Amino acid sequence: MEFFNVISVDEVKNILKENFSDLCINLEEVSILNCLDRILGEDIISDINVPEFNRSTVDGYAIKSSDSHGCSDSLPSFLDVAGEVNMGESIDTKIKSGQAVYVPTGGMIPEGADSVIMIEHVEKLDDITIAIHRPLFPGENVIYKGDDIKKREVILNKGKKITPQDIGVLASLGVGTVKVYKKPKFYIISTGDEIIDLDEELTLGKIRDINGYALYSLIEKLGGEIVNRVIVKDDYELLREEVDKALNTSNIILISGGSSVGTRDFTYDVINSFDGKGVLVHGVSIKPGKPTLIGEGKGKVIFGLPGHPVSSIIVFKIFVEYLVKEIIGINKEINKTKAIMDYNIHSSPGKETYQMVSLDERDGKLYAVPNFGKSGLITLLSKSCGYVVIKSEEEGLYKGQEVDMYFI
Template sequence: MDFFNVVSVEAGRKMMLEAFNEYSIEIEEINILEATDRILAEDIVAKENVPEFNRSTVDGYAVKSSDTHGASESIPSFLTLLGEIRMGEETNIKLSNGEAIYVPTGGMVPEGSDAVIMIEYAEKLDDSTLMVYRPLSVGENVILKGDDIKIGERIIEKGKRLSSQDIGVLAALGVSNIKVYKKPRFFIISTGDEIVDLEEELTMGKVRDINSYALHSLITKLGGKVAGRSIVRDDFELLRGSVEKALDVSDIVIISGGSSVGTRDYTSKVINSFDGKGVFVHGVSIKPGKPTIIGEGKGKAIFGLPGHPVSSIIVFKVFIEYFIRNLLNIKDKVSKTTAILDFNFPSSPGKETYQLVNVVEREGKTYAIPTFGKSGMITLLSKSDGYIVLKPHEEGILKGEIREVYFL
């Protein structure tokens, strides 16, 4: 029987990144309408100014600010009104001292003008005379050419997960197509004689396939896609055949269950049967999730996750999500918050401990409340918002401490 060669989380991550240092995901070009939540594979550098001309931010009259000094309701400034500039219209008018012209919100501010007086503070005396009732400062109610974005400026960084706001910026720059990383393809294999799919009858001694559905959701949320799922009995040849097919259609294979060192836990043996580096991590000093496997076969990454749902999801977050974020150079921050601990909790010596918590608000403060139970209890996940991390050197945590909570 094989035995664990337990490594720390930090060491396991380092070994993983070193083993896959030449691993890459292909890049594709897509339209920005399809780009929301995709990972950008190139820097976006502005090729034009935004705006391309001086624009008014209000409905009002373009003026020289110096012509409004001292203006008030009792002593207004009188200016010659030249007419109006329509929305979307280019103008060659050059404003001189003592002149004004109407511009709508977003309209082009003519040369010679350095401010716009809102219509609420101006009044037409007649068709050619405007009264201004308050003074203006230089640049008031005007966005100058290039104020928002300047030519040559890096606007969106490679590795950014594109938001709806980013799509709007790309549209403003006239960018219709961009390069993004293809969605990493995953194949999920659930192992165990006891596992049945949702449509199958649940007889005594059987359990439904929970992990592949939870992992499917995590993969989608991360930005990947699931190329396939399968359930395999505890049989070396059956598992090897399923993994071989999975390696042909995916970038990353996840085997849920069979990662321990029991006589019928075949994950490690199957990975080592393929050409490649084989298993290089088998056992991590993490709670829950000690029987974690990381390996490589036929040039593809293979992860062996514990069968217990909580352990499986924690290991996915700690290793697989970490791997994908590094692989795609993802820049967006990990979703987390800070909270006051509502409990005392002992550490597990030598292990990095991940404790599930629920986050609540009390009197304007954020608290973390533990959700306890065994790692095989699926209800733990539905009752939990996230988890806190205790490092191996910590002796425990005390009620009242402020800790980071990482959302699931």
């Protein structure tokens, strides 16, 4: 086994980009009722104008604006009511000078009219005559055909994570199904003789498989599919067998535990035992997460994540999420908030440091409160909602400083 050849976060990202950009993630077609939070695999182009007709934004009378020019409280214009538009119906009447047609909000404005006077500003003299007291400008209270969207305009871009608003947009365009990226397939392997699953008896010296479960839900949140989640003892042959199964069924394999320098760490050798480029990254200058392994086998990507749960969550967030977003080409989305550091935290120079924090709101300000892992892991996990980053050239973060807090 070789010793660590530690590289920077940016170097690792470049290696991921260079080696795995063509990791195959196909498209599938889904109903817009099943596409929330999926990643759009096509540009959505409108094949209609929205609106398809000139439309009123108020309840009122559609008129020629020129008929209102010069009118005032003392000098009203009188107009003939030539009809009424019903919601959801089109109208053939063409408005001539001196005429008005009643139009409800959202209703179609008859040809010839270029403005709508609000019903509140209209005096109804009898069933067929109205008086108006103020001038309208052309286009007043009107949304013109295509004002919102022009035919053949790109409305939503490939790579966008689909929101409820987007689903409203798709519905408005009459789009019932969309092409989205298939969920990348993950295989989760926890290694270690001490690791037991939930249905096993906890005896002294054993610990539960925390990583398997935390990674499972991180993958779910990222939009991935979990092919399998297993625990493997510290044994080269057993691990190799399981990774082989994983390479044949999944796109991304996560092995947690077994990536630090030690006698029972077989992950490195297992990665190198398959057809492919083998280990590409062995050690990253981050804290926590230094003993991270990344390799390629049979065209798939294998991550060796640290055994410590916080470290493995951090490495997942930095590299696994980056990889998935990079291959699929997910558009930038902002999943962080500005917050004020509530304590000083120091870091070792030359490393990127990731500090778990919780958010606290006081007097209308958001504070990032660091949770230190000293007293224990579970407390640290259950309290934190995200993390802050101290760049390798920085010495630390200072109380009162504004920082980016990234949500987990």
